[in-house]
Amino acid sequence: MSLSVSLKINNQPHTVDLEDARPTLLDVLRERIGLTGTKKGCDRGQCGACTVLVDGRRVNSCLALAISHEGAEITTIEGLAEGDELHPVQAAFIENDGFQCGYCTPGQIMSAVGLFREAGTDLDAEQMRELMSGNLCRCGAYAGISEALGDAQKRLAEKGS
Incomplete structure (x- = not known):
């Protein structure tokens, strides 16, 4: 069984095929999309190293299932700067x-x-x-x-x- 999830990450559309519904947003960002700025710290939602913005709100991406954010606006550290101008x-x-x-x-x-x-x-x-x-x-x-x-x-x- 394969599931497809569409995510808008740093204003870019991404469609990812998942084997099941369990991959976290963190793992999809790092392993499937290649955005490694978001870090895996404790992998339990206790340290905040994996914080990203989902529709403008802070989310521990290690606790969020990727599939549950279908269509959401996701911003990672790589998406903050505007060109050469840092946030x-x-x-x-x-x-x-x-x-x-x-x-x-x-x-x-x-x-x-x-x-x-x-x-x-x-x-x-x-x-x-x-x-x-x-x-x-x-x-x-x-x-x-x-x-x-x-x-x-x-x-x-x-x-x-």
Whole structure:
């Protein structure tokens, strides 16, 4: 039995044939589509390394079945920049050293983008930390991540996003 799922990933249509309904969105993104920026961390939805946006909302792609997102707008870390211009959150992470080893960084960035879309840019540092609590950094780069979030918030507010 073969199932076909149509996904719109980073504004590009993709049709994937699945052997059954069990493959996760994460595995389809990485193994079938070749978008390896989204990371497999704990594979249990506890670390946030696999965070992507589905219809603009944050989703742990390791817990989401690909077939359940038929027709959804999926954005991965590879789809944030516009040409050579980084998304304001990406730029803020780079300029504020919001990473150490970099493994969790794509999930952190995607979660931050979703956070600002969901909650706006009028948040204090404590609110941002709470809303990002589902994304873990094993290296402990939280000081840089917090600085990057504050900087990104300002950039997005100035841009009107």
